[in-house]
Structure formats: structure tokens, C-alpha cells
Amino acid sequence: MKKPLLVSFLLLTLILGACGGGSLEGEEVSITGALIGTDQDGFRAAFEPFMEETGIxxxxxxxxxxxxxxxxxMESGDTPDFALWPQPGAVVDAANRGMLTPLADLDIDLEQYQNDFSAYLVGLGTVDGVIYGGANAANLKSIVWYQPAEFEARGYSVPSTWDEMIALADQIVADGMNPFCFGMYSNGAxxxxxxxxMEDIMLRTGNGVDSYDQWVNHEIPFNDPVVKNAATLLSQIMHTEGYVVGGTDAIVSTYFGNAQDPMFSKDANGNPGCFMHRQASFITGFWPEGEKAGAGTVTTVFPFPSIDASLPAAALGGGDMWGAFNDRxxxxxVAEYMLSAEFYNNVATRPDNARLSAHTGFDTSLYAAPINKILGDTIAAALSANSFRFDASDLMPPEVGAGSFWKEMMNLAVEGPGYIDTALDTIENSWP
Amino acid sequence: MRETTQQEKLMSIGISMLALGIFPLIWFLSQALLFRELTDAISRNLLVVVALIIGSSFIFLLFLGMDKIIKLAPKDNRDALEARMFVGPSLFMISLFLFYPAVRTIYISFKDRYSKDFIGFENYKWAFSDPEMIVTIRNQIIWLFFVVFFVLLIGLVVGWLSDRLNKGEAFFKSIVFLPMAISAVGASAIFKFIYEYRPPPLTQIGIINGIRVSVDRLGAQCMNNRIINGEFNGFDNENCLKPIGWLQQRDMSNLPFAQSLDANNWFNNIVVNLPVNTMLLMLIMIWMFTGFAAVVFSAGIKAIPQEIMEAGQIDGASEIRVFRSIVIPYIKSTIIVVGTYMVVTVLKAFDIIYVSTRGDLETNLLAVKMLDEFSKYRNFGRSATVAVLIFVCVLPIIIGTAIREKENAQS
Structure with a gap:
């Protein structure tokens, strides 16, 4: 009875040995995440070459x-192999609860990983010096949407500094139009x-990313002069007469998903409702159907202009991060594959893809959609220069980042520049 | 003789304990143990089937067993025991699913955000000092007062008047009742479209703003939405009123009518500070529940004996006098019941705010605030505190209803 078992066991090890030290053919790896729809299709497609090669x-x-x-x-212990979280805070949370396997235990070359994805991104998934999170995709918020044809027709040039942007805005107001689209109504947010x-301005004033990090970690108070200066600059955009189409009423009342629409609608003289709209890359999903195809060509982006010329070009964005639950x-x-530059090759070529690789070595010419190439290059450049930063309000305690900061910005829009001090003091007092 | 009663008493106590306490307890525990073993032993799908079969027969067997034990009791006590047997399970379920969570919520409301350490009355201090909470409580009071008042008032008037219709009463009442058939989420979505705002160069899709931007301003001729020389004129805003984001107005100051008021008048100051968005949101609820109130009142009015009404009319009472002196006193208890229902509904009001503004711009209500503290700010202590506040507000109503029920039963 014992013998056949032993023989078959030996045979099995022989077969496995022949396949080169333990083939993983047929092994199953499960990943769950928040990506659905086209993002889900793309993410699945990313694994196709890997599955063919390894059989996993x-x-x-x-x-x-x-x-x-x-x-x-996680509570019940019934976890998948990987979870892909939309923000790194959740990875840290899970790691703190002892749920995740450190990347070192997954035989990842950590130095290489830091080089590929930047120390900043890696740091977001690190707890007490142990790296748990694997960076994956990034998105970009430091962009201003505009229509090159409208600019050219009127002889406007793309501003590269804040002063140029203000000068252009004044020019547009003098020409009897409104330069900015700005709408920040969003149910519950x-x-x-x-x-x-505010974050974009903070990255480009004071000590740049350094004062930004201090601000996020509350090492400087919320009513610090650097923050006040940023709020003053923002107030200049919101409250200067004629800058925002519809005025401050429109800022408070316009749903953010409709905010860009005036740019696409021309009046009797052929002038658009606005010329510039600062909004993250995902906003194309909210555009009118007819305009979506023109993203990157008809309507494209310029980087948020620099304010203090001595600071390096910075980029504000977000991104997702995975954590592993075991070390099979x-x-x-799979972990090694997800951290490789090739991971997004199969995704980038899809025309409906909106996800951008956070790998600095990724070949951005692979992106099928023109807009993705621009965004991908900006992200890679900022990551390499260590000037890519995450959305501050997502990193702050929720009472501030999803509470008083949002609310006081609404109040600031309504009340005008005189309210800046009150707004910042209120946020400072609400910090737990 | 006396001894026997004593003995009987003891015996019935023993049997009732056995029948209503020990037996169900052992029965439940054995089932719990059985299913704990089964959970690991068999697959989930099979477990569901087994649970369905065993679970239902288990209830049957439970009552059968209790009944068998009660049969042992002396005859005079059997009826009382049998009644307890049927009330028992519901009492048990109520305490399990109502009292336990309530007590636990109160307990958590004295703990910190992670429910770890006791922090005394900190959460309650926060509830009455945090500016956002104060606005939320203010809104809740406004809602309680106005929604209940207007639903009762309009409901009474509509109920009374529809009763006087010669024909088409059923049709009229079903029209008024119709909003009740729409879910609060659906109604909020409808009204959201009515109040919708788009920044000026865009076509207004909300009906109020659509009309508004077609109205003349400053005596000049507004050209929006007019057909001129056979051609439809779109939006050129120069001479027309501006659209308004209705749900984003915290006060009247953006309305031209408020701007024309004299600022030094105290009454005008109150008017200017009326929360427009909250009023418009209350309108949704009033619209939804007026029909319900009207139909209930109409049924109450129908029950008034014709003779009394005729007597009033013969005595020369006017319509209003009849309404005040006969109708209102006669359907007083109906009014109280509808009012109670409305108060509880308003205290629980959640969906309208959740769908329309999600509490932004000072429109929050307690129920939404409770969820915000739980899911948005992850502060379980504060969330529980808000829940306790709602509970405390509902409590007098429950007690009041209980007292009234008792009076009704006695009279």
C-alpha cells in the first residue's frame, strides 16, 4: 500500500524537476480590486503574456x-492572493493590522523597485521601514485642459508660469470673455x-515638495504663511471679476462633472465659455460624448504653470497600490511581473485605456490614446525628479481632508478673499 | 387547601420556567452546536438546504415541546402559560435585535473613535459644540416643525375639500396620493432635475432656471428661449436674469428680491437668512407625504356621522366653523396618529438628503450625519452619539403613543 504512493511521489518530483526547478504551470493567483468596466478588462489583459509564458x-x-x-x-481570513487598493493609505492600514506580506519576502529586489517607481511612491506603502505596497498605476492632476485651436485663433500662447497665466487671463477678460472654468460642487465632497x-499651488511655492510634505504631516500649521499665500493665489483665480465663467455662484453651484462644458459650447460670436480648466486626467470620462475622442488633440493639456521659478517642475497625482497576502x-x-516595466505594455495599446503606468522606465510611446502619452511622460518625469506628490487631502486625517478642508474651501468661494484667515484658522482648529 | 395552592403555585412556576426558559435554551444551544459542526463538515450550498429544512422544523418542534410541557401544569394556569409561550419568542427577538443594539450604541457613544477607551461625555460635548453639528441639529428642528406642520395642514385642507367634491373624488385623491408611490430616492432625483443648475452659457436643463433665464432684467427685453423670425434664440444672457444653483443657496442673499430689502429691518434680516436649500429639500418631503395625510384624513372625515354635520349646517355654522368645531375634534386622534408618524419619518429622513446634496452646504440632517461620521470620518463614538440623539428624540413619541394606547384601551 505504501509503495505505490512513494513511487508516484518520486515520479512527481522527477517530472517537476524536469520542468526546471518547480514549474508553476496551472497554479492559480487571485487578485481583487476596485477597477471595473474597461479598467478591469485592461487589467486582465495585462496578464495575458505572463499567463502564456508561465502557465500561471x-x-x-x-x-x-x-x-x-x-x-x-481580511476579518474572516478569506483573502485573495493580492488586493489592488485605489489609494496607498489602505495598504498601510492593512499592513498595520499584520495582514500583508512584505515585498522582501516575495524576493523582490527592493533597490530596483525604488529606482523604478521612485522613493516617494515606495515610501507611501512602507510601514516602519518595511515595504508592503507595490506601486501600480498613477494618474495626474497637475494639468490644465485647453483647446489649442481656440488659443491659436486669438493669438494666445500657452502659459508656462503663473504670471503668464494671470496675464493671459487678464487678456481674455479684456477681450470680453472668461478665461477659467471652475465648478466644485460634488455631492458630499x-x-x-x-x-x-491649493495642493498644486503648494507644490510650487514655499519650499516646494518639502513644505508640501510638512503641510500634509501637519509639521507646519494650516494657517502658516506658506499656506496662506497659496490660498491667496487661489482666491485670485476664484474672486477676480470675470475670471471664472458664471462668477463665484458658478464655482459653488456647478457640478464638477459639468464644469468643463462651457469650454465646449460656443456663443453667437464663436467664442467658447472658457479657455482653461484645471482638472485631473480622469475628467475625460465626464465629457460630453462627442468631445471624448478629441482628448489629447482637440482638447489637450498643458502642465499646471510653475509659480516659483527656482523650484523643480512638480506633479500632483494619485495612484493605486497592491498588497500581497501570502508568499507562495x-x-x-506575479508580484515580480506586476513591478516590471512590461506590465502595462498590453494595457497601453488599448484605445479605451485610461490607466497610466507608474513605472518610470515604461515606454510611453506605447499608449494608444494621444493624451495618455502626454500624461505618462509628465508622470515619469516628475517621479524621476522626486517631485511627484499624492493628493494632500487624501493623506490628511479624514476630519480635515474629507471634512473641514473641503467645507472651508466652499465657504472661501462664497465669502471672498476676506475670509482666507478665518478659513485657514478653522481648518487648523479641526485638525485632530 | 392552602397547601395545595402553594404547591400548585410552585409547580406552575417550575413548569413555566422549564417550558419557557430552560427547554428553549437547551433547544437553541443544541441547534447552535449542531450548525457549528455542520459549517465545517459540509459545503455551503448544502448547509443552506439543511438549514432551511432543520430550521423550519425546529421552530415547529420547539412549540410542540413547549406545549407538551405546559400540558403538565395545573389546568387554571394553562391559558396564561400558553399565552406567554406565544409572546415569548417575539419578546426574545425584540430584545435581541432592538434592545441589545440600542444599549450597545449608548455604550459605544461614550467611547473614542475606535471604541477602545472611555472618554466620558466628550462625544456629547462635541455634538452640541461642533459648528457642523449645530447646523445639523438646527436643520433637524426646522424640518420637524415645518414638514410636520405643512403636511398636516395641507393634508387636512385637501382631505376636507376632496370630500366636498361632487364627482371625481377618487380620481383627485389618487392623483394627490401618487407621490407616495414614488420612492424618496426617485422623488429626490426628480426634484434635483427641477432645481438643476448649469453655468450660464450652457442651456439650463432645470425647469426653474430654464424659466428664470427667460425673464427680463433691468427693464430690457430678454431674448432667451424666444422664437424670433422663425428662429429659436438660444442663450445670450445680457438682458436676462441669471440662473441660480438652488440647492447651493444657504440664504436668500443671492436672490434679487432679498437684495432689494431694507437691511435694518429685523424681519427682513430673518427673511434674508432663510436657508433656501433646506426649504427646497423640505418641499420634496411635503410633496411626498401630503397625499398620504390627505387620504387618511379624508377617510376620517368620511366617518363623521352625516347628522352632526347637518345639525351644524342647520344651526347656521359657516364652512370654516364646521371644519373647526366638528371636523377637527372628530378626527383629532387621526391627526395625532399622522402627526406622530410624520415626526418619526422626519427624524429618520435620510434618502432625500443623501441623494440630493449629501449634506453639503448646511443641509445635513442627523441620520446622514450619523452615516458620515461612521463611514467618512470613521469615528464610531461620534456616530453612535448621533444615533443616540435621534433615539432620544424619538423616545417621547414612543412613550406618548404607548400612554395613548393605554388610555384608548381603558376607555
Whole structure:
């Protein structure tokens, strides 16, 4: 009875040995995440060459209720192999609860990983010096949408500094039009667009990323002169007569998803409602159907202009990050593949793809959509220069980042420049 | 003789404990143990089938067993025990799913955001000092007062008048009742479109702003939305009123009518500070529940004996006098019931705010605030505190209803 078992066991090891030290053929690796729809299709497609090569079966299942579901799965111990979180804070949270496997245990070359994705991104998934999070995709917020044809027809040039942008805005007002589209109403999250503006300005004033990091970590108070200066500059955009189409009423009342629409609608003289709209790369999803195809050509972006010329070009953005729940060999192989520059090759070529690789060595010419190439280059450049920063309000405590900061920005828009001090003091006092 | 009663008493106590306490407890525990073992032993799908079969027969067997034990009791006590047997499970369920969570919520409201350490009354201090909470409580009070008042008032008037219709009463009432058939989420979505705002060069898709931007301003001729020389004129805003983001107005100051008021008048100051968005949101609820109130009142009015009404009319009472002195007193208890229902509904009001503004720009209500503290700010202590506040507000109504029920039963 014992003998056949032993023989078959020996045979099995022989076969496995023949396949080159333990083949992973047929092993299954499961990933869950918040990506659904076209993003889900793209993410699945990313694994196709890998699955063909190694024989590992990688399954991805997205859910729009992912963040609650993964909490429950972690509580019950019924976890997938990987979870892809939309923000790094959740990875840190899971790591703090002892749920995740450090990347070192997955045989990842950590030095290489830092070089590829920048120390800043890696740091966002690090707890007490141990790296848990794997950077994946990034998105870009430091961009201003505009229509080159409209600029050319009127002899306007793309501003590269804040002063140039203000001069251009004054010019447009003098020509009887409105330079900016600005709408920050958003059910339950009203005001986040203004916090994005504040963050972009903070990255480009004071000590740049250094004072930005201090601000995020509350090492400088919220009513510090640097922050006040940023709020003053933002107030200049919001409250200068004629700058925003519809005035301050429109800033507070316009749903952010409709905010860009005046740019696409021409009046009787053929003038658009506005010329510039600062908004993250994902906003194309909210554009009118007819305009979506023109992203990157008809309507494209210029980088948020620099303010203090002595500071390096910075980029504000977001991104997702995965964490691994075990250190099986198949898991290791998948982790290594996800951190390679090739991972996004198969995704980038899809015309409907909106996800951008956070790998600085990624070949951005592969992006099928023209807009993605521009955005991808900007992200890679900022990451390499260590001037890519995450959305500050997402990193602040929720009472501030999803509470008082949003609310006071709404109040600031309504009340005018005289309210800046009150707004910043209120936010400072609400910091837990 | 006396001894026997004593003995009987003891016996019935023993049996009732056995029948209503020990037996169900052992029964439940054995089932719990069985299913704990089964969970690991068999697959989930099979478990569901097994649970369905065993679970239902288990209830049947439970009652059968209790009944068997009660049969042992002396005859005079059987009826009382049997009644308890049927009330028992519901009492047990109520305490499990109502009292336990309530007590636990109160307990958590004294703990910190992670429910770890006791922090005394800190959360309650926060609830009455945080500016946002104060606005939320203010809104809740405004809602309670106005929504209940207007639903009752309009409901009464509509109920009374529809009763006087010669024909088409059923049709009229079903029209008024119709909003009740729409879910609060649907109604909020409808009204959201009515109040919708688009920045000026865009076509207004909300009906109020659509009309508004077609109105003359400053005595000049507005050309928006007019057909001129056979051609439809779109939007050139020069001579027309500007659109207004209705749900984003915290006060009247953006309305031209408020701007024309004299600022030094105290009454005008109150008018200017009226929260426009909150009023417009209350309108959704009033619209939804007026029909319900009207139909209930109409049924109450129908029950008034014709003789009394005729007597009033013969005595020369006017319509209003009849309404005030006969109708209102006669359907007083109906009014109280509808009012109670409305108060509880307003205290629980959640969906309208959640769908329309999600509490932004000073429109929040307690129920939404409770969820915000829980899911947005992850502060379980504060969330529980808000829940306790709602509970405390509902409590007098529950007690009032209980007292009234008791009075009704006695009279």
C-alpha cells in the first residue's frame, strides 16, 4: 500500500524537476480590486503574456464595493492572493493590522523597485521601514485642459508660469470673455477641486515638495504663511471679476462633472465659455460624448504653470497600490511581473485605456490614446525628479481632508478673499 | 387547601420556567452546536438546504415541546402559560435585535473613535459644540416643525375639500396620493432635475432656471428661449436674469428680491437668512407625504356621522366653523396618529438628503450625519452619539403613543 504512493511521489518530483526547478504551470493567483468596466478588462489583459509564458492562471475580479469587501475578507481570513487598493493609505492600514506580506519576502529586489517607481511612491506603502505596497498605476492632476485651436485663433500662447497665466487671463477678460472654468460642487465632497488647486499651488511655492510634505504631516500649521499665500493665489483665480465663467455662484453651484462644458459650447460670436480648466486626467470620462475622442488633440493639456521659478517642475497625482497576502511561489512570480516595466505594455495599446503606468522606465510611446502619452511622460518625469506628490487631502486625517478642508474651501468661494484667515484658522482648529 | 395552592403555585412556576426558559435554551444551544459542526463538515450550498429544512422544523418542534410541557401544569394556569409561550419568542427577538443594539450604541457613544477607551461625555460635548453639528441639529428642528406642520395642514385642507367634491373624488385623491408611490430616492432625483443648475452659457436643463433665464432684467427685453423670425434664440444672457444653483443657496442673499430689502429691518434680516436649500429639500418631503395625510384624513372625515354635520349646517355654522368645531375634534386622534408618524419619518429622513446634496452646504440632517461620521470620518463614538440623539428624540413619541394606547384601551 505504501509503495505505490512513494513511487508516484518520486515520479512527481522527477517530472517537476524536469520542468526546471518547480514549474508553476496551472497554479492559480487571485487578485481583487476596485477597477471595473474597461479598467478591469485592461487589467486582465495585462496578464495575458505572463499567463502564456508561465502557465500561471491569474484571475482578477473587480467590485465597486471592493473596499468594504476586502475588510470583511481580511476579518474572516478569506483573502485573495493580492488586493489592488485605489489609494496607498489602505495598504498601510492593512499592513498595520499584520495582514500583508512584505515585498522582501516575495524576493523582490527592493533597490530596483525604488529606482523604478521612485522613493516617494515606495515610501507611501512602507510601514516602519518595511515595504508592503507595490506601486501600480498613477494618474495626474497637475494639468490644465485647453483647446489649442481656440488659443491659436486669438493669438494666445500657452502659459508656462503663473504670471503668464494671470496675464493671459487678464487678456481674455479684456477681450470680453472668461478665461477659467471652475465648478466644485460634488455631492458630499463639495470643495475637493479647490483643495486640488491649493495642493498644486503648494507644490510650487514655499519650499516646494518639502513644505508640501510638512503641510500634509501637519509639521507646519494650516494657517502658516506658506499656506496662506497659496490660498491667496487661489482666491485670485476664484474672486477676480470675470475670471471664472458664471462668477463665484458658478464655482459653488456647478457640478464638477459639468464644469468643463462651457469650454465646449460656443456663443453667437464663436467664442467658447472658457479657455482653461484645471482638472485631473480622469475628467475625460465626464465629457460630453462627442468631445471624448478629441482628448489629447482637440482638447489637450498643458502642465499646471510653475509659480516659483527656482523650484523643480512638480506633479500632483494619485495612484493605486497592491498588497500581497501570502508568499507562495506563484504569488512571487506575479508580484515580480506586476513591478516590471512590461506590465502595462498590453494595457497601453488599448484605445479605451485610461490607466497610466507608474513605472518610470515604461515606454510611453506605447499608449494608444494621444493624451495618455502626454500624461505618462509628465508622470515619469516628475517621479524621476522626486517631485511627484499624492493628493494632500487624501493623506490628511479624514476630519480635515474629507471634512473641514473641503467645507472651508466652499465657504472661501462664497465669502471672498476676506475670509482666507478665518478659513485657514478653522481648518487648523479641526485638525485632530 | 392552602397547601395545595402553594404547591400548585410552585409547580406552575417550575413548569413555566422549564417550558419557557430552560427547554428553549437547551433547544437553541443544541441547534447552535449542531450548525457549528455542520459549517465545517459540509459545503455551503448544502448547509443552506439543511438549514432551511432543520430550521423550519425546529421552530415547529420547539412549540410542540413547549406545549407538551405546559400540558403538565395545573389546568387554571394553562391559558396564561400558553399565552406567554406565544409572546415569548417575539419578546426574545425584540430584545435581541432592538434592545441589545440600542444599549450597545449608548455604550459605544461614550467611547473614542475606535471604541477602545472611555472618554466620558466628550462625544456629547462635541455634538452640541461642533459648528457642523449645530447646523445639523438646527436643520433637524426646522424640518420637524415645518414638514410636520405643512403636511398636516395641507393634508387636512385637501382631505376636507376632496370630500366636498361632487364627482371625481377618487380620481383627485389618487392623483394627490401618487407621490407616495414614488420612492424618496426617485422623488429626490426628480426634484434635483427641477432645481438643476448649469453655468450660464450652457442651456439650463432645470425647469426653474430654464424659466428664470427667460425673464427680463433691468427693464430690457430678454431674448432667451424666444422664437424670433422663425428662429429659436438660444442663450445670450445680457438682458436676462441669471440662473441660480438652488440647492447651493444657504440664504436668500443671492436672490434679487432679498437684495432689494431694507437691511435694518429685523424681519427682513430673518427673511434674508432663510436657508433656501433646506426649504427646497423640505418641499420634496411635503410633496411626498401630503397625499398620504390627505387620504387618511379624508377617510376620517368620511366617518363623521352625516347628522352632526347637518345639525351644524342647520344651526347656521359657516364652512370654516364646521371644519373647526366638528371636523377637527372628530378626527383629532387621526391627526395625532399622522402627526406622530410624520415626526418619526422626519427624524429618520435620510434618502432625500443623501441623494440630493449629501449634506453639503448646511443641509445635513442627523441620520446622514450619523452615516458620515461612521463611514467618512470613521469615528464610531461620534456616530453612535448621533444615533443616540435621534433615539432620544424619538423616545417621547414612543412613550406618548404607548400612554395613548393605554388610555384608548381603558376607555
Amino acid at each position: 492562471v491569474v484571475t482578477y475580479q473587480g467590485s465597486d464595493n471592493f473596499e468594504q469587501e476586502i475588510q470583511i475578507q 463639495s470643495g475637493w477641486l479647490a483643495t486640488d488647486w 511561489d506563484a504569488t512571487k512570480a
